[in-house]
Amino acid sequence: MRRRAWLTLGAVVLGGGSVVTYAVASPSSGHSPELRPKRPVKVYDLALKSTANGKRELPRTDTEQFSMLGISWTGAGKRLHGTAQVRTHSLRTGEWTAWQDLEADVDPLQDPEAGSDARGASEPLWVGPSDGVQVQVVHKDGSTSSGLPKGLQVNLVDPGVATAAEQKQAEPAAYVAAETPSDSASPTESVTPTDSASPSDSASATPTATTSASPSTSPTATAPTAPPSTVPEPPITSRAGWGADESLSPDPSEYNADVKAVFVHHTDGTNDYACSDSAAIVRGIYAYHTQTNGWNDIGYNFLVDKCGTIFEGRKGGVDLPVLGAHTYGWNRESAGIAVLGDYTSTGASNAALASVARIAAWKLGQYNADPASTVQLKAGATQTNYFGTSFTSGSSYTFNRVSGHRDGYNTQCPGSSLYAQLPTVRAWASGPVQGLKVASVGGASLSGSTYYTKGAITVKWSTTTPGSLISRFELLVDGKVAATASGTATSAGTTLASGSHTVAVRAVHQSGRTATTTALNFVTDTTAPAFTTTPKISLRTGTVNTTAVPVTLAWKATDSAALKSVSLLSPTTATFGPTTTSSSRTVTSGTASTWSMKAYDYAGNTSTSSPSYTPVILQETSTTKSGTWTVRSSSSYLGGKSYSSGTKGASLSWTFTGRSASWVVSRASGSGQAYVYVDGVKVSTVDLKSSTTLYRQAIWTKTWSSSAKHTVKIVVVGTSGRPTVTTDGLVYIK
Secondary structure, eight states: OOOOEEEEEEEEEETTTEEEEEEEEEEOSOOOGGGOOOBOOEEEEEEOOOOTTSEEEEEEEEOOOEEEEEEEEEOTTOOOOEEEEEEEEETTTSSBOOOEEEOOOOOOOSOTTSOTTOEEEOOOEEEEEEEEEEEEEEETTOOOGGGSOSSOEEEEEEOOBOSHHHHTOSSOOSOSOOOOOTTSOOOEEOOOOTTOBOOOOOOOSSOOOOSSOOOOOOOBSSOOOOOOOSSOOOOOBOHHHHTOOGGGOOSOOOBOSOOOEEEEEEOBSOSOOOGGGHHHHHHHHHHIIIIISOBSSOSOSEEEOTTOOEEEOSSSOTTSOBOOSSSTTOGGGEEEEEESBOOSSSOOOHHHHHHHHHHHHHHHHTTTOOTTSEEEEEOSSOEEOTTSOEEOTTOEEEEESEEEHHHHSSSOTTOHHHHHTHHHHHHHHHOSOSSOEEEEEEEEEEETTEEEEEEEEEEEEEOSSOGGGEEEEEEEETTEEEEEEETTOOEEEEEOOSEEEEEEEEEEETTSOEEEOOOEEEEEOOOOOEEEEEEEEEEOSEEOOSSOEEEEEEEEEEOSSOEEEEEEEESSOEEEOTTOOEEEEEEOTTSOEEOEEEEEETTSOEEEEOOEEOEEEEOGGGSEEESOOEEEEOTTSGGGEEEEEOSTTOEEEEEEEEEEEEEEEEEBTTBOEEEEEETTEEEEEEEOBOSSOEEEEEEEEEEEEEEEEEEEEEEEOOOTTOOBEEEEEEEEEO
């Protein structure tokens, strides 16, 4: 199935040396996603030509869709002293995008003897499936377009469809093939040059005396033996995996002597790409580098997307020191890692940073280099970097083993935000594990600075170093390994023997460096707490009702290690701290109540005690009395009645079997005093006077250690001016 699309391309030379060109492709029919076939990558070059009246135009032209673009010009050693901006027409939205800057301040070609097909070019910009473009190029000093390099082109890259996974994507292809009308000018499809340029550092013939190690020898076409690394190789998507067309790179690979450093880059463009598009983005960069720049291969050794997928870049073997074309002046002793996206104002994802750290650690580990260290690199070109530091070809300079593109060349790459993240990359790559801490402990409770357990514990931890860079975790008990877990694990368990122990977590970085948490103190306790004082209730002062008799609940619990709490389970519920031994409660009279309490220790051991008690109200009618007493009736009295007497020596006696008793009376401003006798012995004189009238008051209480038969006798004192005593009964606990 073929699809016809017309592309209209025009250009205008604006005042001040501005060149604007635009192109719009209009597809004529849809394309079913289930029929999406494989198709090769293609690059279309649209020349920016001036006419006599100052305009640049191209007639309507068939073209296929593109997803990446850049601008290029004649002469790989020339620079574009100006700004270049593009707008594209999205196939997904049907709308024009805002203007986007192209990064034109890119590394120049390092080999002046490279093939004639090599061109100067901007960085490629991923825009997603598009069918229209508009370009604006302005000379920096505002001069006419004659100040711009010759042979300006906009280069449209269709990354094609190469992998089975891409064929399954639902996104429809806007074009399958293009038909070129015989009466219109067609964009030229770039072909692989037979003498493609391979950018490489030009070494100085005159060595400069420095304190650095001897510089690496010139690159060779002979593949060296891959040295083992001190850390594991991360998973890498091969060139075949991302659909590299090897016919675009026919020249043999060249190799350095070693890898002393890695330079981190960003590819510029959007960060909104789907990770399922990453292979296509890599293919697009590959096609742009080979068919627009005229290089013999993609410039980067590795590329990483925002999801952390690592792609093999320049061919020659991921485990070998392949000469790349990524950092002008420093390619002969380094490898280049590019993160897909623009990280000028937005930081790279942790997934991407972790993968960059893994590659850096692995490549540098092949040459026993610590990613957190520095190294002397020999300059292959005389130049100035982004920070204004000058380099002289042949001289050696100190670099971080993991550096940014801007450290070696005057470019904003890898973006200020990603550059600020490079210390994190170095720390993750070098080790030890960062931010290791115990997050929580299961199967134990903390009291003070000690955890208490019955034996089985689970320790959870967290780190800021990604698990992909961690070899394993070890759970240490008393300094010895009790359990191990994978580098991506977040917890481990063990069972502690009785007694005291220390427990810590040790993280082993893939480099072998270790980090250990502060040891935690543990006590293994399998002994249940005990109630050394059985829960008991005793009567207390307060207002008495038949449904609410005031009592005090008392107990004492202890533990061999650490008591945590005591809970009241019935007849109501409450929880108390380990040092609390009493609580004021109320209970219904005449009903047996089970006072169930449970003691907990910090290890999780428990014990329960559940005694039963019954409060009983003895009305005044059940007493033995002497002297004159008058019956009073009121709903304010217990049972509706009470006895009242002002006769000196009048008495009431109650006999009962119990362990606690309280005398219940009424109080008022005219109430007098009474003597209280227990088992024939005077124990108290009680004054019933009160500024306010109160009923059913338990004003005197007595509690014994055990239940026994007792007699409580009340005697009227006959207080002058207020002799009256009104008694409402006696309550006892049996």
